[in-house]
Amino acid sequence: TGASNDIERATEIAHKMVKHWGMSDTLGPLAYGEDDGEVFLGRQVTKHKHISEDTFKVIDSEIRNIIDVNYKVAQKILEENKDILIEMTKALMEFETIDKEQIDDLMDRKPIREAAVIIDSDVVSTDLGSGVEADEGNDSDDKPVDDNPQVA
Structure with a gap:
């Protein structure tokens, strides 16, 4: 549905803001990982290579904060209008x-x-x-156009 797609897109943008574009006051202007896919090594699936569990928690918290703050802004705009x-x-x-x-x-x-x-x-x-009102009988289009108008 449209609403679920909006939520998905907002979350995706907030995720990129925090993790890729360095737009987090808490984490600072750093990029955390180039891709969000899981890395498969043999039979073991590891989540990401160079990000600690604590940093993941902060990233999740920052994403949640961006969504919550902007949800309230959108709600206020809708209520005011x-x-x-x-x-x-x-x-x-x-x-x-x-x-x-x-x-x-x-x-x-x-x-x-x-x-x-x-x-x-x-x-x-x-x-x-x-x-x-629209003049259906207007024949102004039928009149010849003067290609050399007189200049006063």
């Missing part, structure tokens, strides 16, 4: 899809407008409040 999430849910229920301008409206906490309709690569607004 719950009204936007509710309005976005309503918009998706009404329109099924929403475009960039509608998302911008939602993020600015403005009433959502109707989506623009694309016809033959021309954008036609369906926003009833704008006072501008």
